[in-house]
Amino acid sequence: MSIASEEPSHLIDAPIESTLPFSRLTTSAAMRVALTHELSQPLSALATYIFAGRRLLSAKDLDRELLNETIENAETEMNRARDVLKKLRGFVTSEKPVRLPVNLLHTLQTEAAHFDNEARMRAVSIHVEPGWLPLVTADPIQIRQVLVNLLSNAIDAAAGARDGVVSVRCLYDLETIEIVVEDNGRGVPPEIAEHLFEPFQTTKVRGMGLGLPLSRQIIEAHRGRIWWERTVPQGTRFHVVLPLEAPARHET
Amino acid sequence: MKHDVTVYIVDDDAAIRDALSLLFETCGLRWRAFASAEEFLASMKDKTPLCAVVDVCLPGMSGLELQQQLATKEIQSALVLMTGQGSVPMAVGAMRAGALHFIEKPIDPKKLLEVLDEALARRAELAVQQEGRHRALTRLERLTPREHEVLALLVEGHLNKVIAGRLGISTRTAEHHRAHIMAKMQTQRLSNLIYMMLELRNSSAAHR
Numbered sequence: 001m002s003i004a005s006e007e008p009s010h011l012i013d014a015p016i017e018s019t020l021p022f023s024r025l026t027t028s029a030a031m032r033v034a035l036t037h038e039l040s041q042p043l044s045a046l047a048t049y050i051f052a053g054r055r056l057l058s059a060k061d062l063d064r065e066l067l068n069e070t071i072e073n074a075e076t077e078m079n080r081a082r083d084v085l086k087k088l089r090g091f092v093t094s095e096k097p098v099r100l101p102v103n104l105l106h107t108l109q110t111e112a113a114h115f116d117n118e119a120r121m122r123a124v125s126i127h128v129e130p131g132w133l134p135l136v137t138a139d140p141i142q143i144r145q146v147l148v149n150l151l152s153n154a155i156d157a158a159a160g161a162r163d164g165v166v167s168v169r170c171l172y173d174l175e176t177i178e179i180v181v182e183d184n185g186r187g188v189p190p191e192i193a194e195h196l197f198e199p200f201q202t203t204k205v206r207g208m209g210l211g212l213p214l215s216r217q218i219i220e221a222h223r224g225r226i227w228w229e230r231t232v233p234q235g236t237r238f239h240v241v242l243p244l245e246a247p248a249r250h251e252t
Numbered sequence: 253m254k255h256d257v258t259v260y261i262v263d264d265d266a267a268i269r270d271a272l273s274l275l276f277e278t279c280g281l282r283w284r285a286f287a288s289a290e291e292f293l294a295s296m297k298d299k300t301p302l303c304a305v306v307d308v309c310l311p312g313m314s315g316l317e318l319q320q321q322l323a324t325k326e327i328q329s330a331l332v333l334m335t336g337q338g339s340v341p342m343a344v345g346a347m348r349a350g351a352l353h354f355i356e357k358p359i360d361p362k363k364l365l366e367v368l369d370e371a372l373a374r375r376a377e378l379a380v381q382q383e384g385r386h387r388a389l390t391r392l393e394r395l396t397p398r399e400h401e402v403l404a405l406l407v408e409g410h411l412n413k414v415i416a417g418r419l420g421i422s423t424r425t426a427e428h429h430r431a432h433i434m435a436k437m438q439t440q441r442l443s444n445l446i447y448m449m450l451e452l453r454n455s456s457a458a459h460r
Contacts, residue, residue: 037309037336041265043358044334048271051361055278070274077267 035088042080049074087210097221098139104147104179104242105133105170107140111148112168119155124164126155133170136177137245142218146226149211150181150238157185157236176241184235188228196228257375259368260304261285262292262318263334264311268359272305275361289313293321301328301378303371305364307357308335328382330374332367334359385455388448394436402429406442407449 053070056063105128112128119126136143151166158164161184171178188196197216200209219226224242231237259281261272269285276283286292290313292304302322308315315333322329332353353367353374395403398419405415416426439445 037357040336040357041268045265045267045271047359048268048275048361048364052271052275052278055275059278073267073270077271080267 035084038084039081042077042084046074046077046081049077087214098141099137100140101135102138102140102143103133103135104138104143104177105131107144108147108151108168108170108179111144111151115151115155119166122155122159122164124155124158124166126151126166126168128168129170131170133177134172134244136242138222138242139218143222143242146215146218146240147179147181149215150179150240153211154181154183154185154236154238157187158183159185161185161234172244174244176243179240179242180237181240182231182235182237184231187230187234187236197226256282257303257372258282258284259372260292260302260306262287262289262304262310262315263307264288265307268307275365279365289315289318289321293318293325296322296325296327299325299327299382301330301375301382303330303332303368303375305332305334305368308333328378330371330378332364332371381451381455384448385452388437388452391437392452395433399429399433399436402426403433403445403449406430406433407446409446 049070053067053074056067056070108128112126115126151168154166155164158166164184166181166183168182169180171180197212216226219240219242222242224240226238226240228236228238259276261269261276261283263269263272263285264287266287269287273283273285284295286295289306289310293313296302306315306318310318313321315331319329319331319333330353332355334355334357336357353371355364355367401419402415405418410418412426412430413423415430416423419426421429434440434442434445437445437448439448
């Protein structure tokens with residue numbers, strides 16, 4: 001049994017329940033916990049696939065198909081680990097900004113359709129209000145990342161509610177567009193409400209708590225704003241406001 | 253490692269369930285995998301001691317809670333707990349509740365198999381003990397009320413003469429009862445009989 005730990009005492013005292021109130025930890029400690037966990041999962045599977053693959057090789061009758069499948073699975077796990085690092089790197093350094101005209105309503109509709117299956121399985125319905133939206137100048141990949149994150153969070157939240165609903169609306173005026181993503185879930189737990197946009201704050205067992213901090217970084221790089229509010233009787237509403245023309249220069 | 257028992261896998265990560273089940277298969281082990289502690293508990297139909305590899309960090313009921321739930325349901329278990337953030341207080345808590353084995357994630361498969369081997373040995377031990385208790389209980393049921401009284405005094409260490417005095421019977425009758433008890437409990441030695449009774453008492457105390 002190797003439980004000996006050289007973690008600093010605040011880590012040792014960290015509760016291990018599924019709802020980790022990370023707000024009590026410092027960001028770097030929280031980051032280590034989150035990172036360790038996120039990397040542990042794929043590495044565990046990867047090591048096991050490789051070990052099992054070797055055993056398959058030394059078996060009397062070599063099952064090529066199974067071996068091949070095992071190698072493929074190992075590759076998938078390796079990519080999963082790599083994605084964790086990529087995500088982290090994306091957070092730490094901002095790449096050169098790209099600015100293209102983007103139809104965000106279209107992006108929203110496409111992504112909502114991608115989530116449709118998952119949402120249905122979790123008894124959540126997604127409504128994207130139809131209409132028309134002016135193009136914004138933005139980094140299409142980054143902005144999509146933000147919208148995907150908001151949708152995915154909203155579905156997670158709504159999945160805990162009876163008759164879970166996620167609704168998305170788009171508004172615009174002469175200078176800005178606004179996207180509103182709303183769910184009727186149980187709402188943001190009070191203990192993390194103040195820290196929602198700080199990295200590594202999460203109530204989820206899986207995930208690093210990087211989605212919202214990353215989203216804010218992206219939106220702010222587009223000179224936009226992101227905020228949230230509680231709705232009545234229950235639920236959460238996120239707002240993203242973007243200027244129609246986002247400057248491509250870094251002004252900070 | 254060849255066993256005819258089932259090793260249960262409880263982990264919410266599909267890839268880890270898949271990888272472990274493949275690993276166990278290459279070892280000739282039977283397995284069943286569950287994505288949550290709740291599903292696993294719901295599938296438990298009897299009280300045979302079991303062996304399971306369980307993630308500590310599960311959504312819903314955690315691995316540690318699962319261990320307690322099993323104990324409440326009087327299911328004895330040899331668990332291998334997979335810990336993500338190995339922390340000392342957690343480990344101590346689990347040890348107290350009776351879990352024996354830990355492995356840290358990321359998993360080293362070779363080490364896991366070693367630990368699993370120990371857990372399987374422990375499970376086998378638990379199964380033998382349980383069988384012994386079952387046997388003793390069935391035999392106990394064959395005793396008459398009077399024989400039960402005599403047995404209680406025997407276990408307390410009293411001589412035939414004293415037992416006879418306490419129950420208001422002749423020493424000869426007490427000897428007679430004692431011989432019957434030994435025959436029904438299928439043992440020749442008083443020390444074995446006492447041991448059997450203590451085992452039963454301990455196990456029922458442990459379940460309370």
